[in-house]
Amino acid sequence: KQEVTQIPAALSVPEGENLVLNCSFTDSAIYNLQWFRQDPGKGLTSLLLIQSSQREQTSGRLNASLDKSSGRSTLYIAASQPGDSATYLCAVPGSNYKLTFGKGTLLTVNP
Amino acid sequence: NAGVTQTPKFQVLKTGQSMTLQCAQDMNHEYMSWYRQDPGMGLRLIHYSVGAGITDQGEVPNGYNVSRSTTEDFPLRLLSAAPSQTSVYFCASSYSFAASQPQHFGDGTRLSIL
Numbered sequence: 765k766q767e768v769t770q771i772p773a774a775l776s777v778p779e780g781e782n783l784v785l786n787c788s789f790t791d792s793a794i795y796n797l798q799w800f801r802q803d804p805g806k807g808l809t810s811l812l813l814i815q816s817s818q819r820e821q822t823s824g825r826l827n828a829s830l831d832k833s834s835g836r837s838t839l840y841i842a843a844s845q846p847g848d849s850a851t852y853l854c855a856v857p858g859s860n861y862k863l864t865f866g867k868g869t870l871l872t873v874n875p
Numbered sequence: 876n877a878g879v880t881q882t883p884k885f886q887v888l889k890t891g892q893s894m895t896l897q898c899a900q901d902m903n904h905e906y907m908s909w910y911r912q913d914p915g916m917g918l919r920l921i922h923y924s925v926g927a928g929i930t931d932q933g934e935v936p937n938g939y940n941v942s943r944s945t946t947e948d949f950p951l952r953l954l955s956a957a958p959s960q961t962s963v964y965f966c967a968s969s970y971s972f973a974a975s976q977p978q979h980f981g982d983g984t985r986l987s988i989l
Contacts, residue, residue, distance in 0.1 A: 795973060798977055798978060800980075805985075806982055806983070807879075807881075807965060807980045807981050807982040807983050808965065808967075808980040809980070810977045810978065810979060810980075813976075813977040853918075855918075855978075857972060857973070861906075861908070861920075861923050861925065861931070861933075861972050862920045862923075862933060862934065863908075863910075863918070863920070863967075863978060865917050865918045866917070867915075867917050868917075
C-alpha cells in the first residue's frame with residue numbers, strides 16, 4: 765500500500781528565504797508525482813507535475829525534483845513571499861485510480 | 876475558462892436527509908473523481924469514473940452514490956446523511972488518470988450534517 769509522508773508538517777520562514785519542502789513515498793513504482801497548493805477554505809491548485817522519467821520540473825520560483833529510487837521528491841521555493849503562505853501537498857497516482865496524498869506542509873512566510 | 880465547478884459551496888443538512896453535490900468540468904476530461912478531506916485523515920477517494928457510463932468505488936464509498944451520464948458531469952449523492960459525512964468534498968478531473976495528465980480540482984463543497 766502506497767504511503768506518502770511530508771516533512772515538516774509546518775514551516776515558518778521570513779520573507780525572502782529559499783526553502784525546501786519534502787515528500788517521500790513507499791512504493792517507487794510511480795509514473796508521476798504532483799505538487800499542489802491549498803489556500804485556507806479553497807481547493808487544490810496544481811503547481812507542478814513531474815514524470816517518472818524526469819528528474820526536475822520548474823515553474824517560475826518553484827522547482828520540483830524527483831528521485832524514484834529513494835522514494836523522494838522535493839519542492840524548492842526561491843525567494844519566498846507572504847503570498848506563498850499555504851498548505852503544500854504532494855500526491856502520487858496508484859494502480860487503483862487513486863491519488864495518494866501526503867498530509868501536507870503548512871507554510872507561513874512572514875513579512 | 877471555468878475548469879472544475881462544484882455546487883453548492885456550503886450546505887447544512889439534517890441527519891437522514893439526502894442531497895446531491897454537483898460537479899461539472901468543461902475540459903473534455905475522461906477521468907473524474909470525488910474526494911473527501913477531513914482533519915488528520917487527508918484526502919480520501921470516494922468514487923471515480925474513467926468515462927461516461929463507467930464508475931467505480933474508491934476507498935470510502937459507503938453512503939455515497941455516483942453516476943456519469945455525460946462526460947461533463949459527475950454528481951455525488953448522499954443517500955441518507957450522517958454526521959460522519961461532515962467534511963469538505965472535492966471533485967477532480969483529468970484527461971486521463973495515467974501518464975502526463977495533472978489532476979484539476981474544484982473549490983470544494985463544505986458540508987455539515989447536524
